[in-house]
Amino acid sequence: MKPTNTQDPEYYHKVVDCQYACPAHTPVPEYIRLIAAEKYTEAYMVNWESNVFPGILGRTCDRPCEPACRRVRVEEEPVAICRLKRVAADNKGDVRQHMPQGPFPSNGKRIALIGGGPASLTVARDLAPLGYEIHLFDEQIAGGGMMRSQIPSFRLPEKVLNEEVNYILDLGIHTQFLTYVDSLKEIIAKDYDAVFVGTGAPRGRDLPNLPGRKEADAFVHIGIEWLASVAFEHTQSISKKVIVLGGGNTAMDCCRTSRRLGGKEVKVVVRSPFSDMKASPWEKEDAIHEDIQIFDNHVPLSFEVKNGKLIGMMFQKVKAVYDAKGKRQLLPTGEPDAFIEADEVLIAIGQENTFPWIERNLGLDFDQWGMPVVDRTTFQSTHPKVFFGGDAAFGPENVITAVAHGHQAAVSMHLYCEGKDLKKRPSPYTNLISQKMGIHEWSYDSPVTIDQRFVVPQARKSITLKDRKKEVELGFDVPTAFKEAQRCLNCDVQTVFTENRCIECDACMDVCPTSCITFTTNAEEPELREKLLVPALNTQQDLLVSAELKTGRVMVKDEDVCLHCGLCAERCPTSAWDMQKYFYSVTKAHSL
Amino acid sequence: MSYIKPLFRHPKLPKNKIGYTLKEYEGSLSTLCAGCGHDSISAAIVQACFEMSVEPHHVAKISGIGCSSKTPTYFLGNSHGFNSVHGRMPSIATGASMANKDMVYFGVSGDGDTASIGMGQFVHVIRRNLNMVYIVMNNGCYGLTKGQDSATADQGSKSKAGSINPFQAIDLASLAIELGASFVAQSFSGDKQQLVPLIKAAMHHKGFAFLNVISPCVTFNNNPGSTKSYDYVRQHMQTVSTLDFVPESKQITASYDPGKSTRVALHDGSLIQLNKLATDWNPENRISVVNALQEARIRNEILTGLLYVNTEWKDLHGTLNTADKPLNTYSEKELCPGAKKLEEINRAYR
Ligand SMILES: Cc1cc2nc3c(=O)[nH]c(=O)nc-3n(C[C@H](O)[C@H](O)[C@H](O)COP(=O)(O)OP(=O)(O)OC[C@H]3O[C@@H](n4cnc5c(N)ncnc54)[C@H](O)[C@@H]3O)c2cc1C
Ligand SMILES: Cc1ncc(C[n+]2csc(CCOP(=O)(O)OP(=O)(O)O)c2C)c(N)n1
Ligand code: SF4
Ligand code: SF4
Ligand code: SF4
Ligand SMILES: [Mg+2]
Numbered sequence: 001m002k003p004t005n006t007q008d009p010e011y012y013h014k015v016v017d018c019q020y021a022c023p024a025h026t027p028v029p030e031y032i033r034l035i036a037a038e039k040y041t042e043a044y045m046v047n048w049e050s051n052v053f054p055g056i057l058g059r060t061c062d063r064p065c066e067p068a069c070r071r072v073r074v075e076e077e078p079v080a081i082c083r084l085k086r087v088a089a090d091n092k093g094d095v096r097q098h099m100p101q102g103p104f105p106s107n108g109k110r111i112a113l114i115g116g117g118p119a120s121l122t123v124a125r126d127l128a129p130l131g132y133e134i135h136l137f138d139e140q141i142a143g144g145g146m147m148r149s150q151i152p153s154f155r156l157p158e159k160v161l162n163e164e165v166n167y168i169l170d171l172g173i174h175t176q177f178l179t180y181v182d183s184l185k186e187i188i189a190k191d192y193d194a195v196f197v198g199t200g201a202p203r204g205r206d207l208p209n210l211p212g213r214k215e216a217d218a219f220v221h222i223g224i225e226w227l228a229s230v231a232f233e234h235t236q237s238i239s240k241k242v243i244v245l246g247g248g249n250t251a252m253d254c255c256r257t258s259r260r261l262g263g264k265e266v267k268v269v270v271r272s273p274f275s276d277m278k279a280s281p282w283e284k285e286d287a288i289h290e291d292i293q294i295f296d297n298h299v300p301l302s303f304e305v306k307n308g309k310l311i312g313m314m315f316q317k318v319k320a321v322y323d324a325k326g327k328r329q330l331l332p333t334g335e336p337d338a339f340i341e342a343d344e345v346l347i348a349i350g351q352e353n354t355f356p357w358i359e360r361n362l363g364l365d366f367d368q369w370g371m372p373v374v375d376r377t378t379f380q381s382t383h384p385k386v387f388f389g390g391d392a393a394f395g396p397e398n399v400i401t402a403v404a405h406g407h408q409a410a411v412s413m414h415l416y417c418e419g420k421d422l423k424k425r426p427s428p429y430t431n432l433i434s435q436k437m438g439i440h441e442w443s444y445d446s447p448v449t450i451d452q453r454f455v456v457p458q459a460r461k462s463i464t465l466k467d468r469k470k471e472v473e474l475g476f477d478v479p480t481a482f483k484e485a486q487r488c489l490n491c492d493v494q495t496v497f498t499e500n501r502c503i504e505c506d507a508c509m510d511v512c513p514t515s516c517i518t519f520t521t522n523a524e525e526p527e528l529r530e531k532l533l534v535p536a537l538n539t540q541q542d543l544l545v546s547a548e549l550k551t552g553r554v555m556v557k558d559e560d561v562c563l564h565c566g567l568c569a570e571r572c573p574t575s576a577w578d579m580q581k582y583f584y585s586v587t588k589a590h591s592l
Numbered sequence: 593m594s595y596i597k598p599l600f601r602h603p604k605l606p607k608n609k610i611g612y613t614l615k616e617y618e619g620s621l622s623t624l625c626a627g628c629g630h631d632s633i634s635a636a637i638v639q640a641c642f643e644m645s646v647e648p649h650h651v652a653k654i655s656g657i658g659c660s661s662k663t664p665t666y667f668l669g670n671s672h673g674f675n676s677v678h679g680r681m682p683s684i685a686t687g688a689s690m691a692n693k694d695m696v697y698f699g700v701s702g703d704g705d706t707a708s709i710g711m712g713q714f715v716h717v718i719r720r721n722l723n724m725v726y727i728v729m730n731n732g733c734y735g736l737t738k739g740q741d742s743a744t745a746d747q748g749s750k751s752k753a754g755s756i757n758p759f760q761a762i763d764l765a766s767l768a769i770e771l772g773a774s775f776v777a778q779s780f781s782g783d784k785q786q787l788v789p790l791i792k793a794a795m796h797h798k799g800f801a802f803l804n805v806i807s808p809c810v811t812f813n814n815n816p817g818s819t820k821s822y823d824y825v826r827q828h829m830q831t832v833s834t835l836d837f838v839p840e841s842k843q844i845t846a847s848y849d850p851g852k853s854t855r856v857a858l859h860d861g862s863l864i865q866l867n868k869l870a871t872d873w874n875p876e877n878r879i880s881v882v883n884a885l886q887e888a889r890i891r892n893e894i895l896t897g898l899l900y901v902n903t904e905w906k907d908l909h910g911t912l913n914t915a916d917k918p919l920n921t922y923s924e925k926e927l928c929p930g931a932k933k934l935e936e937i938n939r940a941y942r
Pocket of ligand 5: 623624625627628629630659660731735736808809810811812
């Protein structure tokens, strides 16, 4: 193998598994250390810079970082990255003073944002300090998009949402709420320098052709519409027996909300097997804890109506069969169809994009599925002035993805307004600095704890089920947060190897607790992976390969299960190894 | 603080025949200087014991005084250990072996511990062909007492402070062969590929197995001009043979060319296959080995590999014709047959 090019900013970035997996590349270990040091304000700001909504995400993020966490590979359970973020938000001091302070001198350019969800708000935050005049349109009464209309208050209190939305709106954004944009043409005609579409994926799927659907209509609701009407207090109650169709996040929020509005027997009925449900494991756990029954492998057949009232639904029982390629088929088991009683049904089987308000003659292309044609890097549509992001760009995702899109779209819009090439993306900000303080002293806590993941305490069910606004999770207290933070392996503190210092004494190889380091003769990657002390079979993880050493061997380090304990550097007599903290931050429009 | 060894190990760490991973053979974290050759030898011992699937409690480590003699703390933490007096490891090992002949004995010593204060004991333990592995971690200096020249420092070798050693070096391998050691090998701490199979073979040899392992002292004797530095040893190492150790249970698969290789059967049925790199030497002939060592000295070379092996000489237990069962397994009843028996014995002398 060729020597690893550690000058490539992505090499060390990839070692920080959680940060790499985070769509917005939040410097996770950096903020976790700050939490351990009780520097909550600083921890909050590290988050705010990257993901804009630390308090919201610390409660609701889909957490793609956690399955990626190195701890999963060395132990089992990831660091509670997401819930630690909440600790920063809960305990922070005055953060406003660290945020950009308006009013900002105008740069004479105007921008329209359509939709007020996390994608648009991120664009607003990144562009406002540059002096853009920003107009934000949303049909709802306030900003936040689906974070307001969909995510229930028992998961995300309105206070937290308002606070973080307002940090952005207070940067001098011109908001026009309760304004549905019904023509993109008209917006473009208003001579904005650039337009951002962050209108989400607002249509919930229905089952229009299922027998009995029309007759049962008064008792059947589309999940996301129903959640919005609960959030905006148009709906205050639900019947005792409720069926929720679907197995994703929306279904989980629908069933749990039903329990709070009077639903006594709430049943989630889903086509797929339990383990294949789209909802996260913790969402399923929370639902089950609230006495919700989940019926898997049930395909809806019909709505059953008697005397003009819904009495329940018929389902076919199926089982999942997987072919050689892992593709799933649901085949009938042959058992008799099942009847499940219900007074009301919530359909939560997915969302779709819809753009009835965008004229199709603007030079803005749509594909065969009715989705706008959007560049995956620049977020520009085929109309050069119009950019997309969030769920509107490529279909429903989640808040953190919307934020990540927003950052990139903002960069593009700024480059566009400056007349620059959108394809020349700014390189990330990086910094690599030694952590050595002295003999056996590093400026990070290098010892590795064996503590298992701590559980976030919850309020009692008898309280939370009575009040749909009562937050269920209580968050970590400070001592537990400290212990959880200490579980982080500091993956951003990199093992940096300088070959011309190495005297090949093997000390690092001998001391490494997880057998990461091998000195051996070079070979092509597949062969080299096989001949390491412990073969490096996880090809998702890179090998750090040195240039040829004096004896003709190379140093090969498998990044897979390195604990970042620093013992290699500690045992190295010549400091050929050093522990250096790598800070990586996606460059945002406001720092261009 | 980084001086705490994490408890996590590689989740895919291989297991040996008795279900243990390397972890079960490790000791506590070394407190020797970073980069000390002794730590590499410790790691080689761990590796060899793991690969041989020895039960850790069937091993005893015995040492004298010195950085080298401290190492038993840093390997085989689940085995028995005795850190004795300077130069007196052989007596303790002899006593232990007399009491329990069924253990694997690792004697760990330094060049100071062996070639200076312990020379008398060293000579006699060889003479007796005690069944043990005797490892000298040879750095040419007294590391623990700040690096004074030892008796194995080569004449003309330069110390860190700049002084030149005026005395002849004691060549421990030649001496061991001369005194009748039945297994003599030399190696280098920085060459585990060679060292691990040597340790495995030494553990299986019934009799005194001597390993003289050059082990640089990074702190006091790794300077230019020293003949025990990493660089010097790497440049002057001459490997006489590569060695495959084939345990009794394993099929022999490696090809065998009698012109270039030699097979030596050990007492327990396992086999050493030596692939000779140097031709003018026969590992079963003392005279040829002594010659080879002398010639290497003239060429400023350090011969490494298994130099000499003899499987015919009886070990100490064989010579003394001790009981088959280890002494420590006999109960008081068997060991003290009573006044009547004593009376009988005494009568025989009258
Ligand atoms: C029930 C449910 C629960 C969810 N839970 C989570 C969760 O826990 N964690 C998570 O990360 N994600 C969750 N999501 C997904 C998440 O809410 C979205 O992915 C995210 O909000 C998308 O952000 P966005 O900026 O693209 O658009 P949205 O948040 O969808 O905002 C779009 C906004 O545009 C407005 N709008 C649309 N069209 C127009 C128009 N023509 N004129 C004016 N305004 C318009 C809408 O009213 C809306 O306010 C959930 C989704 C649902 C449905
Ligand atoms: C009876 C006695 N004499 C002297 C000493 C001082 N002393 C301690 S270690 C040592 C030399 C050790 O040298 P070596 O065996 O080569 O070990 P190294 O530290 O080099 O590994 C000496 C002389 C002692 N501890 N005990
Ligand atoms: S251990 Fe810490 S730095 Fe490493 S992946 Fe997990 S959270 Fe991130
Ligand atoms: S930091 Fe060094 S010693 Fe520790 S696990 Fe990683 S490679 Fe091994
Ligand atoms: S003084 Fe020399 S022999 Fe002793 S631990 Fe340090 S390097 Fe090793
Ligand atoms: Mg010494």
